[in-house]
Amino acid sequence: MEIKKIIGNVTEFFNEFVAPVHKITSIEDAENGWKLTVEVIEEKEYMKKYAKDEMIGVYEVCLNQEKEISSYKRRELRFRSSINQE
Template sequence: MEIKEIMQNVTDFFKEHVAPPHKITSVEAMEEKEGWKVTIEVIEEKEYMKKYAKDEMIGTYEVLINQDKEVTSFKRLDVRFRSAVDVESRR
């Protein structure tokens, strides 16, 4: 299944280069560019937060995937405390 492969590729990329994924919240086909846009949440600076007894920080990233299912770019959209209320879920 294509979506599973895309999600696995993004997960592997983030594990290796950014931070361990918390969850993938969306996978969307991009009509104009023949690829996909993925939104992923990762736990930011986990060891630092544990050391200082702070709540974990969750970073939300937008990831672009090409037609070969490879990550071509990513950017962090937001950082929040894990315990913070998610604004999207209240819509």
Template sequence: MKLNTVIKNVHLFFEAFVAPPFRTIAVMKREDGEKGWVVQVEVIEERERMKAVAKDEMVGVYEAITDADGEVEEFERLHHRYRTELFERGEEE
């Protein structure tokens, strides 16, 4: 499976089910003994709501796990932060 195909499949999944603007930040082979990929994606969340209350935009970091064919089997949000925060709260440099 080519890496660009995996990324394309994950982008199609996020366009269909998550929808806000997003970008891929990491792609790694699965380490759980299964064939496939782990893809991390940053998503700008609740853009309109944050603008309405004059708050900073939130960025969520999601992880999608694919099978050997590059199809998304599962995904979850790992954490979120304000867009202007450099590090996740509690994280040290």
């Protein structure tokens, strides 16, 4: 149930400090903790107001061995309707 705790910690942090989590697309065991890729819907109300497509922020998140967020960085900002090719 380690992954459930990781997902819970990241979701709680992003909901409070960044933006509501849309989905977590990857969780990887890293050298000194965990590395995740998290997608959030950026500025939802602003985009609705101007009838624009929602923007998705893609974040790289690092957790330490205690499953606490040690860093995060936005890697990409894209329209929700755009095709995501990796």
